[in-house]
Amino acid sequence: MESPHEPVRRRPLSDRPVDxxxxxxxxxxxxxxxxxxxxxxxxVRVHAGALFAASHGSAEAERIWDYLAYGPFGDQxxxxxxxxxxxxxxxxxxxxxxxxxxxxxxxxxxxxxxHPPVGSIEIGHIWFGSALQNTAAATEALYLxxxxxxxxxxxxxxEWKCNALNAASRSAARRLGFAFEGIFYSHVIVKGRNRDTxxxxxxxxxxxxxxxxxxxxxxxxxxxxxxxxxTSLSAANRALSQT
Numbered sequence: 207m208e209s210p211h212e213p214v215r216r217r218p219l220s221d222r223p224v225d226x227x228x229x230x231x232x233x234x235x236x237x238x239x240x241x242x243x244x245x246x247x248x249x250v251r252v253h254a255g256a257l258f259a260a261s262h263g264s265a266e267a268e269r270i271w272d273y274l275a276y277g278p279f280g281d282q283x284x285x286x287x288x289x290x291x292x293x294x295x296x297x298x299x300x301x302x303x304x305x306x307x308x309x310x311x312x313x314x315x316x317x318x319x320x321h322p323p324v325g326s327i328e329i330g331h332i333w334f335g336s337a338l339q340n341t342a343a344a345t346e347a348l349y350l351x352x353x354x355x356x357x358x359x360x361x362x363x364x365e366w367k368c369n370a371l372n373a374a375s376r377s378a379a380r381r382l383g384f385a386f387e388g389i390f391y392s393h394v395i396v397k398g399r400n401r402d403t404x405x406x407x408x409x410x411x412x413x414x415x416x417x418x419x420x421x422x423x424x425x426x427x428x429x430x431x432x433x434x435x436x437t438s439l440s441a442a443n444r445a446l447s448q449t
Contacts, residue, residue, distance in 0.1 A: 217385075240306075250290040257302065260313065302314060342429065364407060367403050367404065369396070369404070386405075388405055
């Protein structure tokens with residue numbers, strides 16, 4: 207079980223003027239293309255079948271729903287109805303993750319808690335089907351969202367939140383370069399159970415060296431002929447947090 211006493215990243219308090227102000231841009235329903243994957247605006251007509259297959263059918267596949275507020279679903283029709291409801295919202299703004307190697311959707315992620323005037327945005331509602339887990343495509347999908355928010359839309363705060371008992375999600379946040387901020391105890395109720403929520407963030411001035419680590423890690427020469435990484439993104443971003 208993940209300890210709630212994970213070290214908090216110490217940052218100086220600030221009341222500095224914010225100039226220029228965030229441009230207050232809303233993320234758009236557009237395709238974000240990478241080398242290993244692409245993000246497509248979630249579409250029940252296009253993605254529901256492949257996503258249902260990726261996330262149901264075995265106990266192992268359905269473990270991805272353990273810490274989410276919904277799922278697993280009783281049948282494909284129920285799942286498609288959920289996907290349709292997701293496509294009708296602007297916050298969260300959902301994307302299907304299409305694995306280029308397989309040519310089909312294998313996961314989902316979204317922007318949420320979108321506050322353009324103050325430049326704050328979150329990445330969440332993330333789940334990867336078994337075939338997408340622990341792949342370069344999965345990492346690249348989140349990098350594309352992080353880069354879009356911080357580089358293209360000029361947000362100044364990017365958030366990651368998860369159930370404090372979800373050790374895998376907390377480990378992923380650290381690997382991606384997010385800084386732990388603390389635990390909100392008895393924060394919400396999910397599927398009838400209490401959820402303590404772990405909060406993480408990346409600030410705009412912390413992003414450039416994290417971006418550089420992603421670019422080095424995602425480069426084709428960082429993988430051997432069997433697709434195994436030669437350098438560790440987790441180690442590179444951990445080194446940044448210790449400087």
